[in-house]
Structure formats: structure tokens, C-alpha cells
Amino acid sequence: MLDIQKIRADFPILTQKVNGKQLVYFDNGATSQKPKVVIDAITKYYEEINANIHRGVHTLSQLATDAYEVSRGKIQQHINAKFPYEVIFTSGTTHGINAIANGFASILKEGDEVLVSALEHHSNIVPWQMLCEKTGAKLVVIPMNDEGELIISEFDKLLSDKTKVVTVNHISNALGTLNPIKYIIDKAHEFGAAVLIDGAQAVPHLKPDVQELDCDFYVFSGHKICGPTGVGILYGKEEWLRKLPPYQGGGEMIATVSFEKTTYADLPHKFEAGTPNIAGGIVLGTAIDYLNEIGFENIQAYEHELLEYGTKRLLEIDGLKIFGTAKEKTSVISFNIEGVHPYDIGTIIDKLGIAVRTGHHCAQPIMDFYQIPGTIRASFAFYNTKEEIDIFVEAVKKAKMMLS
Numbered sequence: 485m486l487d488i489q490k491i492r493a494d495f496p497i498l499t500q501k502v503n504g505k506q507l508v509y510f511d512n513g514a515t516s517q518k519p520k521v522v523i524d525a526i527t528k529y530y531e532e533i534n535a536n537i538h539r540g541v542h543t544l545s546q547l548a549t550d551a552y553e554v555s556r557g558k559i560q561q562h563i564n565a566k567f568p569y570e571v572i573f574t575s576g577t578t579h580g581i582n583a584i585a586n587g588f589a590s591i592l593k594e595g596d597e598v599l600v601s602a603l604e605h606h607s608n609i610v611p612w613q614m615l616c617e618k619t620g621a622k623l624v625v626i627p628m629n630d631e632g633e634l635i636i637s638e639f640d641k642l643l644s645d646k647t648k649v650v651t652v653n654h655i656s657n658a659l660g661t662l663n664p665i666k667y668i669i670d671k672a673h674e675f676g677a678a679v680l681i682d683g684a685q686a687v688p689h690l691k692p693d694v695q696e697l698d699c700d701f702y703v704f705s706g707h708k709i710c711g712p713t714g715v716g717i718l719y720g721k722e723e724w725l726r727k728l729p730p731y732q733g734g735g736e737m738i739a740t741v742s743f744e745k746t747t748y749a750d751l752p753h754k755f756e757a758g759t760p761n762i763a764g765g766i767v768l769g770t771a772i773d774y775l776n777e778i779g780f781e782n783i784q785a786y787e788h789e790l791l792e793y794g795t796k797r798l799l800e801i802d803g804l805k806i807f808g809t810a811k812e813k814t815s816v817i818s819f820n821i822e823g824v825h826p827y828d829i830g831t832i833i834d835k836l837g838i839a840v841r842t843g844h845h846c847a848q849p850i851m852d853f854y855q856i857p858g859t860i861r862a863s864f865a866f867y868n869t870k871e872e873i874d875i876f877v878e879a880v881k882k883a884k885m886m887l888s
């Protein structure tokens with residue numbers, strides 16, 4: 485079992501007071517808090533080895549390059565990629581998806597289809613829409629049901645020889661639904677389609693095995709797994725990364741450049757133009773080590789307890805409705821209270837030191853499906869507690885009373 489008080493002591497921000505109250509941070513779906521080891525590793529990088537990577541012969545440049553590549557290796561191991569060069573550093577999930585969607589511009593033709601799910605974050609909708617506009621391909625949506633689950637029988641029917649790309653999230657940020665991605669990947673492959681998994685909300689809760697999943701691409705952000713902002717990972721199968729053209733041109737991604745012709749660098753550098761977030765890349769490895777020390781099985785079991793407890797406590801409130809009641813879900817509770825605007829609840833409980841997200845959660849199509857403007861979303865991490873849930877539930881009750 486986890487020693488939650490010991491874990492909480494690793495996160496300096498959790499002792500903060502906000503608006504004069506002890507902070508209760510339930511906005512982990514938007515970004516996670518950072519443990520001291522990660523914060524210290526950033527300082528240590530800048531104090532001791534800061535230099536540009538892959539370029540210099542000097543000692544610091546080599547130390548920085550080594551640390552960066554060690555981190556790439558850690559991430560490769562963590563997600564069980566076959567080769568380190570299948571792990572591309574990006575600035576985050578959004579960057580990773582755009583890189584792949586752009587790559588497919590040279591492959592898709594008019595009449596081809598891209599399947600996206602109804603549960604996607606805008607990051608995993610808009611780049612594909614742009615791709616479809618460019619190529620004349622068609623964006624086709626895998627529908628969802630009232631529980632917030634994808635309707636898999638409909639997905640089966642949508643697949644055809646026209647399907648070139650299928651893109652779904654592993655876990656929905658707005659509702660917490662855990663999607664049956666293994667089934668989706670295997671089924672899409674029967675039709676020769678490439679599959680991208682948006683793992684941004686999954687990696688904080690579980691350890692994906694990209695070889696077992698057999699996905700073609702898996703993307704995530706560092707900042708949702710205790711790492712810094714501005715760094716993320718694009719995993720791609722070697723054959724796809726070789727086939728797709730690079731997303732950006734610049735330094736680092738070339739083999740030779742002349743005004744007549746440029747040849748591209750080998751993987752992974754082909755997709756890593758320009759000076760990257762070096763400290764971020766290195767420290768992402770530190771964050772992953774930290775999480776693995778706690779253990780994803782422990783994290784999952786504990787977060788599940790928080791989800792069950794939070795769900796039970798919130799449902800005590802009259803007129804409260806939870807959106808996203810999938811059988812398989814993670815520690816996200818999206819809800820509304822009859823007759824009260826989510827924004828108003830968010831504002832009042834902020835005065836009580838509680839951080840939650842209100843609004844459409846970058847997933848407007850889901851809100852349209854439910855015909856609501858937005859929800860209040862509480863998303864729990866392994867450093868949250870049942871006592872915090874109690875404080876939160878009391879605050880929501882108080883806000884409801886003030887507003888109705």
C-alpha cells in the first residue's frame with residue numbers, strides 16, 4: 485500500500501495555501517504537480533551541464549547529450565518500444581499528433597477516410613480535419629453512447645478499405661473512459677489502417693506496452709506525468725517513421741544540406757528539428773523513474789479507491805449528475821448540478837482553495853452530445869486523499885446552496 489503522507493511530502497506545492505485555504509488540487513487531468521526530485525533535476529541540469537546537444541565536441545555538450553539519450557532509453561523501456569529511435573521527443577501530445585497528421589498529407593488521397601472517435605480532445609480532432617481539408621479525405625466519427633463509451637459495433641461497420649488512419653484516445657480527458665484500444669488497433673489493422681493512440685490521459689495511470697498493443701503511434705505529454713511542460717513523446721513504429729516525411733525542417737534533422745538538395749538525418753533526428761527542450765527531455769526520465777518507484781499497480785489501485793469514494797460522496801448531492809459512467813474508467817469525475825452553471829461552482833470553490841476544471845475540457849463535441857455547455861471536472865492523482873474529497877464535497881454543497 486502507498487504511504488500517501490510520505491508521497492505528499494514529495495510535492496512542495498501541496499502545502500500551499502490558496503485564497504487563504506489549504507490547496508486541494510483536483511485538476512490533474514489538465515496538468516500534474518511536480519515532485520521535488522523533478523524540480524531539483526531541472527535546477528541541476530542548468531547549474532551543472534547546460535549545453536546544446538548532438539553538436540559539440542566539448543565535455544558539457546557530451547554530458548548533456550548522454551543525459552538526453554539516457555532519458556530516451558528510459559522512455560523506450562517504459563513503453564516497451566522495440567528501438568530507442570522509435571521514441572521521438574516532441575513539445576507535447578499536440579505536437580506529436582500534428583507531426584503525424586502532417587506526414588499523412590503525402591499519403592492520403594481524395595476519398596480516403598480518417599476515423600476519429602467522438603471522445604477526442606480537440607488536439608486529436610483539428611489536425612486530422614486540417615489533413616482532410618488538404619487531401620480531400622473524409623473525417624468519419626466513431627459514435628459514443630450515453631455512458632460515454634464508444635459504440636464498438638458502429639466502429640466495426642465504419643471500417644472499410646477506404647480507412648487509412650484510425651485515431652482514438654486511450655483514456656478520455658473529459659469523462660475518464662478507458663477505451664478498448666487493443667480491439668480497435670487489431671480491427672483497424674485488418675483493413676490496413678494505421679492507428680494513432682492519444683495516450684495523454686493514460687500515461688499518468690498506467691504503463692502502456694506499445695509492442696503488445698501493436699499501435700503504429702502513441703503520443704503523450706510530459707507535464708501530465710509529473711514532468712515539466714514543453715516536452716512530450718511521439719512513439720512511432722520504425723516502418724512508419726521511415727515512410728512519413730519529417731514535420732519540420734531545420735537544424736539537427738538533416739544529413740546534408742545544399743541549395744540543390746537536402747537529405748534527412750536518420751531516426752529519431754529526422755523528426756527532431758531544432759534545439760529541443762533539453763532539460764525537459766532529461767527530466768522526463770526522472771519523472772518516469774519517480775512514478776515507477778511508486779509503481780503503476782499501486783497508483784491504479786489507490787486512484788480507483790478515490791474514484792469510488794468520490795463518486796459515492798458526490799452522488800449524495802441532490803440534482804447532481806455524473807457524465808461518463810463507463811464500466812472501465814479512471815479517476816475523473818465530470819458532473820453538473822441541476823440549475824447551476826458549472827463555472828459558478830468552480831469560482832466559488834476556488835475561493836475555498838479547491839482547484840477543479842470547469843468548461844468543455846477541450847472536447848466540445850462531447851458537450852454537444854450531452855447538450856450541455858460544460859461540466860465541473862475533478863480529476864484525482866495518487867497524491868490526493870479521501871479527506872480532500874470530503875473537503876471538496878462540502879464545498880460543492882455550500883456552493884450549491886449559495887447558488888440556488
Ligand SMILES: *Cc1c(COP(=O)(O)O)cnc(C)c1O
Nearest residue numbers: 576577578605607657684685705
Ligand atoms: C491534455 C491532452 C491533450 C493535449 O496535450 P498537450 O499537452 O496540451 O499537448 C490531448 N489529448 C488528451 C486526451 C489530453 O488529455
